[in-house]
Amino acid sequence: MTLYTPNGTLVVKRVIAAPAEIIFDAWTDADSFATWMTAGPVTHAEATTDPRVGGEFSVMVHTPSQTLPHRGTYLVVDRPRQLSFTWQSPNTDDKETVVTVDFTEVDAGTEVAVTHEGLPGRRAWDAHSGGWIACLEALDRLAVARSVSPRA
Numbered sequence: 001m002t003l004y005t006p007n008g009t010l011v012v013k014r015v016i017a018a019p020a021e022i023i024f025d026a027w028t029d030a031d032s033f034a035t036w037m038t039a040g041p042v043t044h045a046e047a048t049t050d051p052r053v054g055g056e057f058s059v060m061v062h063t064p065s066q067t068l069p070h071r072g073t074y075l076v077v078d079r080p081r082q083l084s085f086t087w088q089s090p091n092t093d094d095k096e097t098v099v100t101v102d103f104t105e106v107d108a109g110t111e112v113a114v115t116h117e118g119l120p121g122r123r124a125w126d127a128h129s130g131g132w133i134a135c136l137e138a139l140d141r142l143a144v145a146r147s148v149s150p151r152a
Contacts, residue, residue, distance in 0.1 A: 008097075008117065008118050008119040008120065008121070008124075008125065009115065009116065009117045009118075009119070010114075010115070010116040010119060010125055010128055010129055010132065011113065011114070011115050011116075012113075012114045012116075012129065012132040012133055012136060013111060013112065013113045013114070014111070014112050014133075014136040014137075014139075014140060015106055015108050015109055015110070015111050015112075016109050016110050016111075016112055016136075016139065016140045016143050016144065017108055017109035017140075017144055017147070018109055018110060018140075018143035018144050018146065018147035019080075019109075019110065019147060020080035020081070020103040020104075020105060020110045021079070021080045022143050022146050022147050023080070023103060023110050023112060023139065023143045024079050024080040024083065024103055025079075025080075026139055026142055026143055026146070027051075027083055027101060028049055028051035028077070028079075028083070029049065030047040030048050030049045030057075031047070032142065033045075033047040033049060033057070033059065034046055034047035034059065035138070035142055036135060036138035036139040036141075036142045037059050037061065037070075037135055037138075038061065038134075038135070038138055039130065039131040039132075039133075039134035039135050039138075040063065040130075040131070040134065041063050041064060042061055042062065042063055043062050043063060043064060044062050045059055045060065045061045045062065046059070046060045046062075047059045047060075050074070051074055051077050051083075052074060052077055053074055053075065053076065053077055054073065054074065055073070055074045055077075056071065056072065056073050056074070057071065057072055057073075057074070057085065058070065058071040059071075068089060068090055068091075069089065069090070070087065070088070070089040071087075071088050071089075072085040072086040072087045072088060072096075072099070073085060073086045075098070076100070080103050081102070081103055082100065082101065082102050082103065083100070083101045083103075084098065084099065084100040084101070085098070085099055086098055086099075087099045087116065091124055091127040091128060091131070092118075092119065092120060092124055092128075093120050093124065095118070095120050096118070097116060097117060097118035097119055097120075098116075098117045098118055099114060099115070099116045099117075100114075100115045100117075101113070101114050101115075102115070112136060112139070114132050114136065116128055116132065
C-alpha cells in the first residue's frame with residue numbers, strides 16, 4: 001500500500017514472510033543494506049552504517065550514468081520494532097527529511113511500514129514512492145531467503 005499526502009509525507013507498507021529481527025537487521029547491516037537498497041537501474045550500491053542514536057549511514061547508489069549519494073543520522077534504533085533516521089539525497093533536493101520504519105508482527109510475517117516525511121514536493125514524492133516500493137520488494141527477497149537459510 002502507498003499513500004500520498006499533500007504535506008510531503010509518503011507511507012509505503014509491505015508484509016514480508018520473515019521475522020522482524022531479520023528484516024530489522026537488513027536495515028542496519030551495511031552489506032545487507034547495500035544489497036537491497038537498489039531501486040531502478042542500479043548496477044551496485046555501497047553502504048556504511050553506525051546503527052545507534054546519533055550514528056550515521058551512507059549509501060552510494062551507482063547507476064550506469066551516475067552515482068547517487070544518500071545519507072542520514074539515526075534518530076531511533078529500537079530493535080526489532082522501530083528505526084528512524086534523517087534522509088538526504090538528490091531526490092530530496094539534498095533537503096533533510098525523516099524516515100521512520102515500523103516493524104509489526106502479523107500472521108503472515110512482519111508488516112514493514114515506511115513513513116517518509118518532509119518530501120519537498122510531488123516530484124520527490126513520486127521518486128521516493130517508486131524507490132521505496134522497489135527497495136521493499138528487494139528487501140522481501142533478501143529477508144525471506146535469510147529466514148530459510150541464515151547465510152543467504
